Amino acid sequence: MDQSPIFSEVPHQSVRFDDGLTLDCGRHLNKLTVAYRTYGSLNAARSNAVLICHALTGDQYVAEPHPITGKPGWWEAIVGPGRPVDTDKYFVVCANVLGGCMGSTGPRSPHDERPDEPWGVEFPPVTIADMVRAQKKLVDYLGIARLFAVVGGSMGGMQTLAWAALYPQSVFAAVPVAAASYHSAQNIAFHEIGRQAIAADPFFYGGRYWAEGVIPARGLAVARMTAHITYVSEAALTRKFGRKLQGASDLLIGDRFEVESYLEHQGSSFVRRFDANSYLTITRAMDLFDLAADYGGNLADAFAGTPTRFLLVSFSSDWLFPTAQSRAIAKALNHVAANVSFVEIASDKGHDAFLLDEPDFHRTLNGFLIGCAEHAGLDR
Amino acid sequence: MSDAQPVRFVAKNMRVDLTLIAGMVAPRARVLDIGCGDGTLIDYLFRTKQCDARGIEIDMAEVTQAVTHGLPVMQGDADSDLANYPDSAFDYVILSRTLQAVEKPREVLRQMLRISTFAIVSFPNFGHWSLRLQLLFGGKMPMTRAWHRMWYETPNIHPCTIRDFFALCEADGYKVVEWLAADEDGKKAPWRKYATLANFFGEQGLFLLRKV
Numbered sequence: 001m002d003q004s005p006i007f008s009e010v011p012h013q014s015v016r017f018d019d020g021l022t023l024d025c026g027r028h029l030n031k032l033t034v035a036y037r038t039y040g041s042l043n044a045a046r047s048n049a050v051l052i053c054h055a056l057t058g059d060q061y062v063a064e065p066h067p068i069t070g071k072p073g074w075w076e077a078i079v080g081p082g083r084p085v086d087t088d089k090y091f092v093v094c095a096n097v098l099g100g101c102m103g104s105t106g107p108r109s110p111h112d113e114r115p116d117e118p119w120g121v122e123f124p125p126v127t128i129a130d131m132v133r134a135q136k137k138l139v140d141y142l143g144i145a146r147l148f149a150v151v152g153g154s155m156g157g158m159q160t161l162a163w164a165a166l167y168p169q170s171v172f173a174a175v176p177v178a179a180a181s182y183h184s185a186q187n188i189a190f191h192e193i194g195r196q197a198i199a200a201d202p203f204f205y206g207g208r209y210w211a212e213g214v215i216p217a218r219g220l221a222v223a224r225m226t227a228h229i230t231y232v233s234e235a236a237l238t239r240k241f242g243r244k245l246q247g248a249s250d251l252l253i254g255d256r257f258e259v260e261s262y263l264e265h266q267g268s269s270f271v272r273r274f275d276a277n278s279y280l281t282i283t284r285a286m287d288l289f290d291l292a293a294d295y296g297g298n299l300a301d302a303f304a305g306t307p308t309r310f311l312l313v314s315f316s317s318d319w320l321f322p323t324a325q326s327r328a329i330a331k332a333l334n335h336v337a338a339n340v341s342f343v344e345i346a347s348d349k350g351h352d353a354f355l356l357d358e359p360d361f362h363r364t365l366n367g368f369l370i371g372c373a374e375h376a377g378l379d380r
Numbered sequence: 381m382s383d384a385q386p387v388r389f390v391a392k393n394m395r396v397d398l399t400l401i402a403g404m405v406a407p408r409a410r411v412l413d414i415g416c417g418d419g420t421l422i423d424y425l426f427r428t429k430q431c432d433a434r435g436i437e438i439d440m441a442e443v444t445q446a447v448t449h450g451l452p453v454m455q456g457d458a459d460s461d462l463a464n465y466p467d468s469a470f471d472y473v474i475l476s477r478t479l480q481a482v483e484k485p486r487e488v489l490r491q492m493l494r495i496s497t498f499a500i501v502s503f504p505n506f507g508h509w510s511l512r513l514q515l516l517f518g519g520k521m522p523m524t525r526a527w528h529r530m531w532y533e534t535p536n537i538h539p540c541t542i543r544d545f546f547a548l549c550e551a552d553g554y555k556v557v558e559w560l561a562a563d564e565d566g567k568k569a570p571w572r573k574y575a576t577l578a579n580f581f582g583e584q585g586l587f588l589l590r591k592v
Contacts, residue, residue: 309452311447312454330456331461334464334465335464335465336466337465337466337469337470339432339434339452340452340454341443341446341447341452341454342443342454342455342456343443343444343447343454343455344455346440360444363444363448364444364447364448366448367447367448367449367450368447368448368450370450371449371450371451371452372450374450
């Protein structure tokens with residue numbers, strides 16, 4: 001648990017690394033805390049561990065009720081007994097990302113030099129690779145030399161790709177879902193709107209809102225609302241809301257479209273569980289992600305000689321991380337003759353489809369992991 | 381698949397020449413099956429010969445089916461995606477009953493023998509006597525089990541005969557290591573080794589090639 005006492009918070013299971021972590025930006029965090037959850041049990045050979053990487057606003061509570069909202073785990077459709085990532089068979093680990101606000105070191109954690117106040121906006125910029133290095137420390141701490149699989153959607157997919165690139169010998173199978181090897185200009189643009197909304201909130205106080213005992217709720221809610229639109233498809237919004245009005249048959253003054261109140265709800269429920277400075281830190285980490293750039297501009301070089309088996313999954317209506325992005329990754333993996341499976345799942349639910357009930361996706365993931373388990377000798 | 385649906389490749393029964401093709405592949409080889417359908421052949425090669433077998437398939441429903449069965453298959457197109465692989469990445473690349481349906485058969489063959497030591501190619505033989513007779517006496521495009529679609533909707537845009545294929549191999553410098561003609565049920569035909577007879581009586585040709 002690495003949280004400034006200023007924030008009254010629920011306790012999170014965590015491990016502290018006193019040697020800290022040196023970041024891509026060159027700065028060194030003196031202390032590193034990684035909050036995590038595990039499900040299932042590690043076998044004697046320590047060969048059945050699956051690391052789940054969460055997305056921008058996700059956390060380590062994959063397959064159990066959320067301690068703040070009480071809602072079911074964000075990937076209970078995927079992770080659990082008898083699910084595609086079967087906790088009767090695999091030891092599932094999920095860590096809150098570096099820069100997050102659910103117990104891992106981030107803007108809410110005590111400042112390295114002034115421990116009685118949180119980092120706030122002074123928290124150093126982190127990258128997806130930094131997040132992965134923090135997770136690697138956790139995996140080492142748990143005594144796992146090789147992960148059977150790393151699975152993640154969206155920003156979790158970025159981490160999955162970074163895992164395969166940074167630690168190829170430690171990843172038997174990698175499943176980046178609805179992912180991309182870099183954040184596009186359009187993606188960065190949407191993030192910037194969110195960041196501007198937060199910065200423009202009068203309660204932001206230059207990021208020192210914690211000192212004033214307030215949160216920039218309005219700005220953070222608008223950031224969430226904007227982002228949420230990018231997570232769904234036009235077809236899904238039309239199917240769900242169309243032009244329906246709330247509580248009236250005519251659009252009179254004071255009446256609202258249903259889609260408006262839906263977005264409002266998305267925004268207001270988000271601010272109760274997420275920290276604005278964390279949102280700034282993590283969106284920036286996503287924007288900075290460009291795996292090819294780390295390897296001289298050639299994505300294939302990130303995977304040269306990789307022993308990892310890949311499954312790439314995209315969704316047909318995802319315009320935030322479109323299929324073309326997954327196809328480009330598949331192409332790079334072909335360049336190094338990697339073992340790669342690639343499917344595009346037909347869905348009209350947009351980017352969010354990776355979190356939702358998509359039977360074809362779940363069957364595909366399930367079959368892929370079973371096939372990999374056979375190749376890894378897990379069943380023997 | 382109903383006739384109303386647009387199809388790119390002929391529907392094929394992998395089991396027909398599965399054993400014949402598998403018989404050409406050495407144990408524990410690295411294999412790429414182009415147009416692998418639901419992955420029956422790569423599964424067979426993994427289970428019976430411990431091959432590192434993978435597949436490319438254009439039809440997403442087939443790809444999903446294959447991956448669901450734990451097989452390493454990716455959605456892709458023979459015409460465009462072979463260029464992505466490095467030289468000599470595989471020991472065998474297989475193109476089963478798909479050559480006649482690709483846009484650039486000659487280029488696909490060239491890519492196959494760039495990325496692999498051996499190429500295994502099978503195709504329905506347009507020189508079979510029944511097709512010749514249908515054209516000769518009926519004066520219309522022939523229809524058989526393999527060529528069962530009207531000329532205006534067939535995915536088989538580049539039909540060839542066994543003799544045509546021999547000629548292409550010679551022109552492009554590919555060594556025919558092994559070849560045979562078979563009927564539609566995959567039974568080897570007795571006229572193998574006599575190309576002219578095979579071209580008349582064989583319903584499909586199966587070739588194992590390598591670069592000279």
